[in-house]
Amino acid sequence: MNFNLAWILVSATGISGFVWLLDKILFAGQRSLKAAEIASNDGTAKRDVELALEPWWVENARSFFPVLLFVLILRSFIVEPFRIPSGSMMSTLMVGDFILVSKSSYGLRLPIGHKKFFDLGEPERGDVAVFRFPRDPSVDYIKRVVGLPGDTISYVDKRLYLNGELVPVTEGEKYTGIDGRNGTMQFTETLGGEDHTILRNQSLNVGFSRDLHDIKVPEGHYFLMGDNRDNSNDSRYWGFVPEENLVGRAFFIWLNVRHRSGLDFDMDWGRIGNKIQ
DSSP states (O other): OOOOHHHHHHHHHHHHHHHHHHHHHHTHHHHHHHHHHHHHHHOOOHHHHHHHHSOHHHHHHHHHHHHHHHHHHIIIIIEEEEEOOSSTTTTTSOTTEEEEEESSTTOEEOTTTOOEEEOOOOOOTTOEEEEEOTTOTTSEEEEEEEEOTTOEEEEETTEEEETTEEOOEEEEEEOOSTTOOTTEEEEEEEETTEEEEEEEESOTTSSSOOOEEEEEOOTTEEEEEOSBTTSOOSHHHHOOEEGGGEEEEEEEEEEEEEEEETTEEEEOGGGTTOBOO
C-alpha cells in the first residue's frame, strides 16, 4: 500500500490548525473566565487552571499544529529526504544512500497537485533530478538530466550525442565496486560543463544497449538517463519527463545504510556527507 505523505501532512496540519483556531475563537475565552474565577477562590495559578480545563483534543491540536506546519513547509518548499532503492545511478548514487533534494531548485509547487506557483529556476544539463515517474506518478525516480527542451538526443553504440555532437567521455578504470557487472568500466562524462562518473560495459550485447537516433525533446519536457548506463530504465525506454513531474535537485548524501538480510545492515561511513555531482 502506498501512503501519500503529502496528503497526510496537509490533512493533519489543516485539522489541527482548524481545531486550535476554532477553540481560540469560541471556547478559550469562556475557559479563561472560568479559570480566573476558580483561581481567585482557591489561590491556584490561573494558567494552571486553564491547562487543566483544556480538553485533550485541543491540547493535542495546539501542540502538534506548529510542528506539523514546520514539517510541511520544510518538506514541500525547502528540502526532502529520499532513499536510493536501485543501482541505476551507480556509481554516483548507491543502493542504500539517503539523499537530500532541494525542493526550490525548479520552482515552488503546491504540496497537493504539484502546481508551480513561483518560478525559481529550471533544470540544467547534468543535474541529478528526482521526478514523478510519468507512467505512475505515485512513484519517484531519480536520474541525470541529459536533454533540455529543444535538444536532439542520439544514443548509438553506447555513446551519447547531444545536438549532433558526441558528448566527451574519458575512460577510467575497471569498476570493481559493489553490484558491479563483469567487464563494467568507469568513464568520466562531461555534461553541462561539469564532470561526473558513469558506468558502461564495452560489450554492445550487454545491458541496455538500445540505439536512439535524433530524438527531439519537446517543449516543457526533459530527457533523463541513469549513470549506470547498462542497468537503467530511463527516458530511452519510456520517454520524456514533463516539467510538471519534476520534484527537485538531489545535492547531498546524508546517510548510507544497506540491508543485507534479516536485521543485518551495513553502513558506509565514507559516503556520508558527500556532495552529489
